[in-house]
Amino acid sequence: MSHPILEMKGITKRFPNVVANDRVDLELYPGEVLALLGENGAGKSSLMNVVAGLYRADEGEIFIRGKRVEINSPRDSMNLGVGMVHQNFMLVDTMTVAENIILGLPDIPFRVDMEKVNERIRELSEKYNLQVDPESYIWQLSVGEQQRVEILKLIYRGAEILILDEPTAVLTPQESKELNRVLQQMTSEGKSAVFITHKMEEVMAFSNWVRVLNKGRLVTVKETQKTNPKELAQLMVGRDVLFRLAKKERQTGDVILDLKDVQALDDKGLPALQSISLQIRAGEIMGVAGVAGNGQKQLVEVLTGLRKITGGQIRIFGEEMANKNPLEIINCGVSHIPADRIARGVAGDMSVAGNLAMKCYRKPPLVKRGILHPRRIIDLAKRMIDMFRIDTPTPQTHAKFLSGGNIQKIILAREIDACGGVLIAAYPSRGLDVGATEYIRSQMIEQSECGTAILLISEDLEELMTVADKIMVLYEGRIMDILASSEANTEQIGLLMAGVTEGKTAVGHA
């Protein structure tokens, strides 16, 4: 076997309240993909940030191409041929693709020939089938396209060791397939990659080797072919995980959420929702399937008071709620798990406990005779931290210091806890590890058993099939069909998502 291109020995990284990495070893071989698997907070990003020059290890050694190296800055790392795509992208919105790609390059001449840069980007983007226009502005691009830019940036810089930090968390299933293809192409040219994820299926599909981290420690090294998702899940979580949720047959009640002929425009003033009619009953979970960008975002926004409708009716508990403001809608019993959780979901400068209690501070038992009880807020927070296994040093820690996955858990815990009869959940398990995903799914089922009407938007068909009672498919702002999930299959849903009905292609709006 060849020598590792990257080797880390005994890496320890401490933060004030936590040991993020505890004597971790890692080996990456040329032309191979190493999956780094672990739950939120296991120490995956920290370990790779050490190689990328963002963090300095407290102990341990790094070897690249067999030579001991000191990495003191991102520049050192780049010069050694290492490139990392971070969990939260680091692109400048107001600059073009090409400008972002050359930004920070060590040898930019005083005058840049942008035509040449554009040409080179077009070449690379064709070679790797990473389609993106070098002259577009970042703000014009979807998340999937922004990720292509991040990857092109590394290729442009000649990186030979690529580190991708949870790259599929923001992608559609089709986009992650595309990413897998790009990775295979790069490894066939002798480049190597570390692929960070918490999804076992991706480990199986993408990698040659897998290393599992748990609470900062390396728990196992396996050849991917010689393991399976069940074993990996168990190693990662440290216990057996249920993959199938038990869903009881249940009675549904009155219609709680009732949409008739709802129409809305997108930010550019084009039709985004066209005569959407649907009903969700108490105790029912309605799944929404569709390729991102087919009206899901606008549907959530009109239901939570963030976007006006231009026609139709929205009744919640029998009351007309169209075009009411978000607070009126919350008071009507609607909880919302937003897709963009970091930006919309938490107050970063507030404590974890404060964030958890945010929605119930007007109600008893937190308030007694008009007075807020800090003790009770902490108690409530402790209970939720425990239930959702939120990884925080203390309930008083500022939310912004938590990892992305743990910030998500705060929002989920709060919204589920405060739910008053209707739950709008946009991609609730996106970015969560298996343990947390399992928990959130079972919580939604439990909530519906208590009579909550739930709208569940997800890109994970498996999730929709196991959790939802019915699945509606959105395509170009219309409902293609609503199917009972017990009778639906993924192929049928996939065709509807592509706008195909009974062998015909749906006529889109012109």
Ligand SMILES: Nc1ncnc2c1ncn2[C@@H]1O[C@H](COP(=O)(O)OP(=O)(O)O)[C@@H](O)[C@H]1O
């Ligand atoms: N910059 C930081 N300051 C303080 N603590 C941090 C920092 N970065 C990570 N941590 C902590 O280190 C631990 C590991 O985090 P991280 O490496 O982000 O995990 P993962 O990427 O596996 O989710 C967590 O407990 C996290 O809160």
Ligand SMILES: [Mg+2]
């Ligand atoms: Mg991470």
